[in-house]
Structure formats: structure tokens, C-alpha cells
Amino acid sequence: MEVALITDRKELRAVLREKFPRNHGQLLPALHFLQHEFGHLPDWAMEVVGWHLGIPASEVYGAATSYTELRIKKPGEHVVRVCTGLGCWMNGGKDLLSGLAHDLQAKPGETTSDGRITLEETLCGFLCGLAPAVEVDGKWQGRATAAAVHASVNGAAKP
Amino acid sequence: MTTTASPIKFLSQIAAEAAARRKELLGGKTRHIVQVAHCSLAVGADKVVAAVRQAVGENEVIIVAGCDGTCFQAPKTVTIAPDGRREVKGHGVESDFFALQKRIAMDGCGEIDATDVDDYLAHGGYAGLAKALSMSPEAVIEEVKASGLRGRGGAYFPAAMKWEGARKVRNSPKYLVVNAEEGEPGIFKDRHLMEGVPHRIIEGMAIAAYATGINEAYVYINAEANLSAHRMEKAIARAKAAGLLCEKILGSDFTLNVTIMRGAGGYVCGEETTLLNTMEGYRREPRLRPPFPTTAGLWAKPTVINNCETLANVPFIMAKGAKAYAAIGAWPSDSKTPPNQRASGTKIVSLSGSVHRPGVVELPMGTTLRQIIEAVGNGPMAGHALTGVAVGGPSSGVFPTSMLDTQIAPGLLHESGVMLGAGGVIALDERTPALDVVRRLAAYNAAESCGKCTPCREGTPRMVDALDRILSGKGAQSDIEELRYLADVVGAASLCGLGQAAGSPITSALRFFGDEIAMRVASGAR
Numbered sequence: 272m273e274v275a276l277i278t279d280r281k282e283l284r285a286v287l288r289e290k291f292p293r294n295h296g297q298l299l300p301a302l303h304f305l306q307h308e309f310g311h312l313p314d315w316a317m318e319v320v321g322w323h324l325g326i327p328a329s330e331v332y333g334a335a336t337s338y339t340e341l342r343i344k345k346p347g348e349h350v351v352r353v354c355t356g357l358g359c360w361m362n363g364g365k366d367l368l369s370g371l372a373h374d375l376q377a378k379p380g381e382t383t384s385d386g387r388i389t390l391e392e393t394l395c396g397f398l399c400g401l402a403p404a405v406e407v408d409g410k411w412q413g414r415a416t417a418a419a420v421h422a423s424v425n426g427a428a429k430p
Numbered sequence: 431m432t433t434t435a436s437p438i439k440f441l442s443q444i445a446a447e448a449a450a451r452r453k454e455l456l457g458g459k460t461r462h463i464v465q466v467a468h469c470s471l472a473v474g475a476d477k478v479v480a481a482v483r484q485a486v487g488e489n490e491v492i493i494v495a496g497c498d499g500t501c502f503q504a505p506k507t508v509t510i511a512p513d514g515r516r517e518v519k520g521h522g523v524e525s526d527f528f529a530l531q532k533r534i535a536m537d538g539c540g541e542i543d544a545t546d547v548d549d550y551l552a553h554g555g556y557a558g559l560a561k562a563l564s565m566s567p568e569a570v571i572e573e574v575k576a577s578g579l580r581g582r583g584g585a586y587f588p589a590a591m592k593w594e595g596a597r598k599v600r601n602s603p604k605y606l607v608v609n610a611e612e613g614e615p616g617i618f619k620d621r622h623l624m625e626g627v628p629h630r631i632i633e634g635m636a637i638a639a640y641a642t643g644i645n646e647a648y649v650y651i652n653a654e655a656n657l658s659a660h661r662m663e664k665a666i667a668r669a670k671a672a673g674l675l676c677e678k679i680l681g682s683d684f685t686l687n688v689t690i691m692r693g694a695g696g697y698v699c700g701e702e703t704t705l706l707n708t709m710e711g712y713r714r715e716p717r718l719r720p721p722f723p724t725t726a727g728l729w730a731k732p733t734v735i736n737n738c739e740t741l742a743n744v745p746f747i748m749a750k751g752a753k754a755y756a757a758i759g760a761w762p763s764d765s766k767t768p769p770n771q772r773a774s775g776t777k778i779v780s781l782s783g784s785v786h787r788p789g790v791v792e793l794p795m796g797t798t799l800r801q802i803i804e805a806v807g808n809g810p811m812a813g814h815a816l817t818g819v820a821v822g823g824p825s826s827g828v829f830p831t832s833m834l835d836t837q838i839a840p841g842l843l844h845e846s847g848v849m850l851g852a853g854g855v856i857a858l859d860e861r862t863p864a865l866d867v868v869r870r871l872a873a874y875n876a877a878e879s880c881g882k883c884t885p886c887r888e889g890t891p892r893m894v895d896a897l898d899r900i901l902s903g904k905g906a907q908s909d910i911e912e913l914r915y916l917a918d919v920v921g922a923a924s925l926c927g928l929g930q931a932a933g934s935p936i937t938s939a940l941r942f943f944g945d946e947i948a949m950r951v952a953s954g955a956r
Contacts, residue, residue, distance in 0.1 A: 296729075298711030299694055303653075326711070337713040337880065340653040340695030356615040357820060357870065358782035361862040394697075394874060395615030397654070398472050399782030399856075400501025400789045413472035413504070 277308060280319050287323040297324055302335055311342035347382040347389035349424045351375075352406040355392045358399035367403050368392060370417045388424060437563035440681035441556055444672060448548035460490045463508045465540050467497035467625045468618070468657050470504035473521070478505045493549075496626025496661075498540025499790035500527055508541075527787050530806055532758060534776050535742035536792045539626030545664040547672045550629040556674055558745030562637045563682045567597065570641040574744065576752035578760075578774035583609055583700070583737030584825070584851040585927060586840035589744075592734055593642045595724040599732040606639045606647040607709070607728065610738040611693050611700040613652055614823045615874065616854035619778040620738040622790045624651070624658035627742070628665035632688070634741030636679060637748055639686045642734050646687055650705055653693045663690055697824070697878040701926045702735040703727075704880070715882040716926035737852075739778055759794030761839060773839045783856035784816065785809030793838065800834040803857045814859035818942075822851030824871045824878075825931035827938025828864050846941035847921075847934030864943050865950075869897050871935035879929070886929035889920035893936055900947060903954035910947060914940060 277283045290304065291297040301320045305312050312335055321331040335341050353359075353368040368379060371390055377383045379392040398404035401413025407423045462482050466475045482492050500506060506520035518524060533539070543549040550556070562570045575590035596604055608631065612620040623631060635647050651659045666688050669675040677685045696714050698704050703717035706728050727733025747755045756774040773795040782788040785807030793802065799819055803809045810816045820828045827848040829836065842849045858867055876890035896912045899905040917933030917940075924930045940947065 295711040296709060299692070299708060303692060303694065324711070334711065334713045337715070338653075338694035338696055338699075338708075340693075357856045357858075357862070357867060358616060358788065360870070361783060361858070394877070395613075397612070397618040397621060398469055398501075399616055399618060399780065401469055401472055401504065402782065402788075404472060411468070411472040413469065 277316075280315060283316060283319045284323060287320065291323065293324055295324065295326065298326060298331065298334060299338075302331075302338075302341055306341060311345045313345075347386050349388045349408055350391065350406075351388060351420060351424065352391045352393040352396070353379070354394075354396035354398065354402075354404040354406075356395035356399060359396070359402040359404055362402035364403035367405065367415060367417060367420075371420060374417065374421070437560040437680035437682050440673075441551075441560035445551045445556075448551040452548050452552055456491060458489065458512050460512060461493055461510045462486065462490060463493045463495050463510065463541065465497045465504065465506045465508070466494050466544075466657075467504075468621050468655065469497050469501040470506065471657065473504050475505040478507060482507065493543045495540050495542060496544045497622055497790070498626070499536065499622060499792070500524060500540075500787070501789040502787045506540075522787070525787070525808070527789070527791075527806060530797060530801060531792050532776050532794050533792050534746045534755075534758070535623060535630065535739055535778060536626065536790070537746075538630075539622060542627070544626055545628060545661050545668055547629065547665075547668045547674065550627070554749065555629055555745075556633055556680070558748030559633045559636050559640075559674070560680055561748045562640055563680055563684060567641045567643060570637065570748070571597070573752050574641070574747055577747045577755040578752075578772060579740065579743055579747060579755070580773075580840050581737055582739035582743070582777065582852070584822070584849075586850075589638075589736065589740055592724060592736070593638060595722075596644075596732045596734045597642050599725055601732050603646055604642065604644045604732040604734070605728045606635060606642065606644045607702075607705065607733055607735045608635055608647065608649040608738055608741060609700060609702065609705060609735050610649060610651045610655070610658065611705060612655070612738070612852070613693070613695065613697050613700050614825075614852055614854065615697075616782060616820070616823055616856050617780045617852045619780050619790050619853060621652075621655050621658050623738055623742050623778075624655070624662050628661045629669060630742045630745055631662070631738055632665060632669050632675065634744035635688065635736075636675065636684075636686050637744050638734065638736060638741055640684050644734065645685050646689075648689050648691050648709065648728075650691045650693060650709065653695050659690055659692060666690070696880070697874070698880045698926070698928055701928050704926070705735065706733065713880070715880045716928075718925065743775055759796050761794075761796030761837060777838055777850065777853050779838070779853045779855050781807050781855050781857075783809070783820070784811045784814055784859040784861075785857050786811065795839055796837045798835050798837050799829065799855065802838075802855050803834070807857065809857045810859045814861065816857060817860050817862075818858045818864040818867070820856040820858060820867055820871070821854065822849045823854045824874045825849070825928055825934055826851050827871075827934045828858070828867055828942065829938070830864065830942045833942070844938070844941075846938045847931065848938050849931075849934070865897075865901060865939060865946060868935045868939040868943070869894070869901060872897055872932075875928075875932040875935070879932070883923075883925040883929060885920045885923040886925070886932055889916045889924075890932050892916055893920070893933065897936070900950050900954075903950060905951045905954050907951060910940070910951060 321328040382389040396404040405415040503520035580586040917936040
């Protein structure tokens with residue numbers, strides 16, 4: 272995961288001022304920016320966004336939590352998302368998910384105890400033609416295997 | 431029109447220039463067309479590009495295209511020799527995957543350089559826009575009306591009526607929003623269009639905007655569809671540079687500015703009023719209607735929201751005429767049905783599940799599910815038997831094999847709530863019993879319910895609970911009654927279209943798999 276460049280409120284305010292005009296419609300783009308910058312949405316950063324756009328922090332939080340792609344909780348170092356859409360579920364996704372959960376000792380939605388890997392279930396990766404699909408750290412793999420997932424998490428060359 | 435050259439003349443001039451450039455670039459050379467799309471990238475298309483680029487000789491060129499829909503073949507490279515010989519390299523064989531298809535929206539997808547204006551122009555691109563700009567906006571609306579084009583996002587509302595409605599509202603500015611949110615599991619057609627033929631969407635968008643009197647358009651793209659957003663951005667920039675967007679489009683007085691917006695996930699975001707809330711920075715919740723977006727949409731201004739695929743059909747209608755479009759897939763073809771009630775054109779179907787050839791296919795309306803699964807998809811998988819088909823995603827339902835001869839048509843395919851929707855077809859075999867699939871669809875609806883209105887928020891989890899009791903053998907007759915009742919209430923009283931359809935998986939299950947449900951209840955009650 273990239274190291275966050277922005278460390279305090281003042282700095283973030285300056286960046287937001289530069290990047291986002293102050294209107295309500297900029298909320299989602301600003302939240303996307305935070306997620307890109309921090310890997311998730313830290314509470315303090317959401318507050319700053321609200322301050323910048325003139326939106327109450329509670330409303331920022333309310334909006335942020337309503338979108339499935341935005342993360343409130345800090346994920347592990349690596350994020351593994353297994354597609355469990357119908358196409359993947361029937362073509363190996365089910366076994367892949369349970370296999371990975373067993374290997375990692377983490378249920379879907381959980382992070383391994385060492386904080387290294389977050390395992391998630393995603394409702395569709397839109398790779399139904401290449402089932403089963405897995406996303407590892409933002410990169411999708413089609414016709415995935417547990418071995419390939421482990422390899423890319425561990426940084427080894429994919430088979 | 432105050433300008434000197436007509437749009438058609440303007441187009442023929444830039445098309446001639448484009449053709450000359452292309453001749454210089456491609457003349458007598460072998461073309462390696464690498465299909466790079468969301469699907470193929472997941473199986474190493476980037477590496478294929480790198481390898482081809484390294485190996486490319488003097489008389490060869492590499493072209494990066496989108497995916498032609500043969501996801502099962504990804505990563506795929508098509509090599510075309512100067513004499514026209516075609517060689518395909520990929521995973522598996524094409525066979526007769528294309529035999530039944532009719533490509534209107536997807537024409538050129540996977541063949542042309544995705545974002546290149548010249549390649550699209552050589553493919554007859556922007557002819558529809560030139561034609562439209564040389565007509566009056568009212569005449570454009572009439573032409574589209576005559577074609578019978580309906581919205582391809584799932585609701586199948588006549589496109590021209592939407593445009594006409596917005597055109598008549600006296601308020602400005604007006605906005606056009608291209609709905610490419612596509613967050614429905616099992617559906618991946620808009621991605622293919624944006625990745626393969628982004629210029630066709632731009633062209634369709636410009637025609638729609640011209641007809642409605644709009645100068646400001648937004649393309650709303652799913653949060654995860656990064657490649658789609660990238661290609662759209664690039665295509666927009668290139669179209670601008672070629673005088674096909676922004677000011678004085680094709681030399682006319684028409685102006686259209688386009689901005690790309692990204693979503694942030696969630697099924698309900700594709701619902702048009704939710705999409706507007708998202709764009710304005712609010713929670714992903716639908717709005718009460720009326721007012722309809724055509725009266726008061728984005729920032730309370732008249733807004734036309736069209737699905738990506740709908741707009742991709744428009745250039746053909748303008749270039750080839752409404753009659754040519756209406757003749758495709760005109761169904762039912764009997765003389766009793768008035769022409770304006772027939773389903774015209776094609777539908778892009780996202781095919782997956784138990785088939786050997788999953789992918790994106792464009793078929794005339796009226797094609798049967800059996801043809802889609804067996805002839806196009808070569809299903810079911812070897813060694814398995816078909817048990818049903820899930821059509822149209824979580825807002826629709828599941829058909830048993832006895833319904834395979836149903837023809838695809840706009841809207842409802844069966845009174846129990848099974849509908850074509852955005853065109854997902856998932857073939858099921860015995861590994862995934864139909865009731866389990868229904869349970870997954872119901873659970874999906876419960877998880878994705880935004881929570882704004884009570885019937886959907888409270889009703890959808892209770893339907894899952896009742897279904898769970900039945901499936902685990904602890905069900906009673908009262909659970910069946912409860913399912914029926916809840917599906918009814920959720921359908922009747924929910925705020926948005928997705929809530930109203932959230933009971934459809936259940937109603938279709940009660941209708942088609944009622945015996946199995948009754949059996950499970952009886953065996954549990956022993």
C-alpha cells in the first residue's frame with residue numbers, strides 16, 4: 272500500500288482547496304480522492320472534507336457508508352476480494368472462497384490476525400465470462416486459482 | 431444554420447483525411463489486433479500487448495482494441511494479413527459464436543482501435559451525428575420514435591418520449607446523463623461498449639443532446655470500471671480535437687461539453703434518481719417521483735438519463751434510418767400487434783454460467799433463451815445438465831428448463847416477474863439448484879437495499895429468512911404464505927423500481943418451483 276502523503280488536517284485542507292470546488296456535488300470525487308490517498312476513509316479526513324464542502328460531518332459519514340466501494344475501516348496490507356456472483360459461484364468461486372478462508376484463517380470480511388490480508392466477498396467482478404474471478408490489491412484475475420492468489424499476495428511471479 | 435459547410439460535408443472531409451492517414455499507417459501491413467478489455471486484462475492481455483509490441487516487425491502494426499464479446503477466448507489476438515487472411519490466437523475457439531448475432535451497438539467492437547477517431551470514422555462513424563445535425567431536433571426525435579427504440583437499462587421506456595418530454599420543459603440548463611453505472615451482478619455489456627467503441631457512445635450522446643436541446647452531458651461510470659473510464663476519457667479528448675465535440679460540432683452551431691463522473695458502488699446507484707443523488711453528493715437513495723428527472727433532475731433541472739447501450743443504438747438509427755432499425759428483431763411479427771408496440775432492434779446479452787462460451791452477445795429481439803444458451807453459448811458445460819436459467823439479474827427471476835423457448839423481449843418475459851432487465855442470462859446446471867439461486871438473489875436484494883423505504887428495507891431480509899427456513903427443512907406452510915405476502919407488499923409499496931422488483935425472484939420461484947418448495951416444507955414437517 273502506498274504511504275499516505277498527507278498527514279494532517281491543514282495539509283489536507285490545502286490539497287482539497289486546490290482540487291475540489293466548494294459545491295455539494297464534489298463530495299463523491301473528494302471521498303474517492305481520500306480512498307486513493309489513504310486506502311480507506313479516516314474519520315478526521317472525512318471531517319475535513321465536510322468542512323471544505325460545507326457539509327456536516329454526520330452527513331459526509333452517512334453518505335460515505337452508503338456506498339459499497341468506500342471503506343471506512345482500514346483494511347489489511349493486502350485486500351483479496353473473491354467474486355461470488357452467480358457465474359463465479361457455480362464455476363469454482365464457492366470453493367475458492369472457502370479454500371482461501373481456510374488457508375488464511377479468516378472469514379470473508381475479516382483480516383488475518385497479523386493484519387496482513389483482508390479477505391472479502393464481492394457480489395460481482397463483472398468477469399462472469401472468466402469465472403472464477405478474484406481481485407488482489409485492485410488487480411483482477413480471471414480463471415483464478417488459490418495458488419495464483421497466494422502467489423500474487425506473496426509477491427511471487429504468477430504461474 | 432449560419433455556418434458555411436453542412437455537417438455532412440464537414441464529415442466527409444474529415445473522413446477523407448482520416449482515410450488518407452490510415453492508408454499511410456496501415457497500407458500493405460499486417461495488423462495485430464490485441465483485444466484489451468476488463469475481461470482480458472484479468473488473464474494477462476497486458477502481457478500479450480507487451481509481447482506483440484516487442485515482436486512486431488517492419489511491415490506490421492499493433493492495434494489495441496476492446497473485446498469483441500468472446501470473453502471465453504480472452505486474451506485474444508486477431509492477426510489480419512494484407513490479403514485479408516485472418517488468424518485468431520486465444521483461449522478456445524470462436525466456432526459459431528457469432529452466427530446468430532446482429533451487431534448494431536457493438537459493431538466494430540474488438541476490431542477497431544478503441545479510442546482512435548480515424549478508425550471509427552473509417553468504420554462509418556459519426557455519420558449518424560452528421561445526419562442528425564443536418565435535420566431539425568424535432569425531426570431527429572420523430573426518427574427515433576419511428577424506430578421503436580426503448581431504453582436498454584431494464585425499464586424499456588421509449589427513448590424518444592423521454593427526449594421529447596425534456597425538450598418541452600421550459601427551464602435551462604438541461605442535462606444529459608449517460609447511465610453506465612452497471613452495478614448489476616452478471617451484466618457487463620456497458621463496459622464492453624465503453625472499452626470497445628467509446629466513440630459510438632459519444633456519437634449517440636451528441637445526437638440525444640442535440641435532439642433534446644442539451645449542451646451539458648455527464649457520463650456516469652461504475653467505480654470499478656477503470657478501463658472504461660480511461661477509454662471514454664481518451665475518446666472524448668480525441669473527439670474534441672477532431673471537432674466532433676465541444677463547440678461547433680461538425681461545423682454546426684451545436685455545442686456539447688462532456689464530463690465523466692465515477693460512481694462508488696451499489697446496485698441501487700444504477701436507479702436513475704439515485705444516480706442523481708450520487709452526483710449531487712448525497713446518500714445513495716432514490717428520490718420520490720414525480721417530479722420525473724425530465725422535469726426536475728440534476729440540480730433540479732430537466733435531465734435526460736439514458737443507458738449507455740440505448741445511446742449506442744442511436745447512431746445506427748440516424749445513419750441507416752428508423753425503418754432499417756425497426757426491421758431488426760421486430761417481434762412479435764404478427765399483423766395484429768401495432769408497429770409501435772413491437773420490440774425492435776437488438777439487445778446485448780451478458781451470457782455466463784454453465785456454458786462453454788460465456789461472453790457478451792448482441793442478438794435481435796425475439797431470439798429464444800434456448801438459442802442463447804445452446805447455439806451461442808454451447809451450454810451446458812460438459813457432463814452437466816441444464817436445470818434452469820436466471821434471466822435479468824436480481825430484479826428478475828429464474829426460469830425452469832421448460833421455459834427455455836421464451837423469446838427475449840423488452841420488459842416482462844413472464845407474469846411472475848421474470849424480465850429481460852439489462853440482459854443478463856445465466857445458465858444453471860445441477861450444481862446450483864434453482865432454489866439456492868433464488869436465495870442468493872433474494873439475499874443480494876436484501877444486502878443492497880438502501881434502507882430509505884420501509885417495505886424494501888424490512889421486507890427483503892424477511893423474505894430471505896422465510897426462504898432459509900424452508901430450505902433448511904424447518905419451514906411451514908405459513909412461510910410460503912408469508913413469502914407470497916411479502917413479495918406482494920414489497921412489490922407494491924417500495925419507492926424505486928429496484929424495490930418494486932425485489933420480490934420477483936420469490937414470485938418466480940413460487941410459480942415455477944412451487945412443487946419443490948412444497949416438498950421441502952412437507953419433508954421438514956414430518
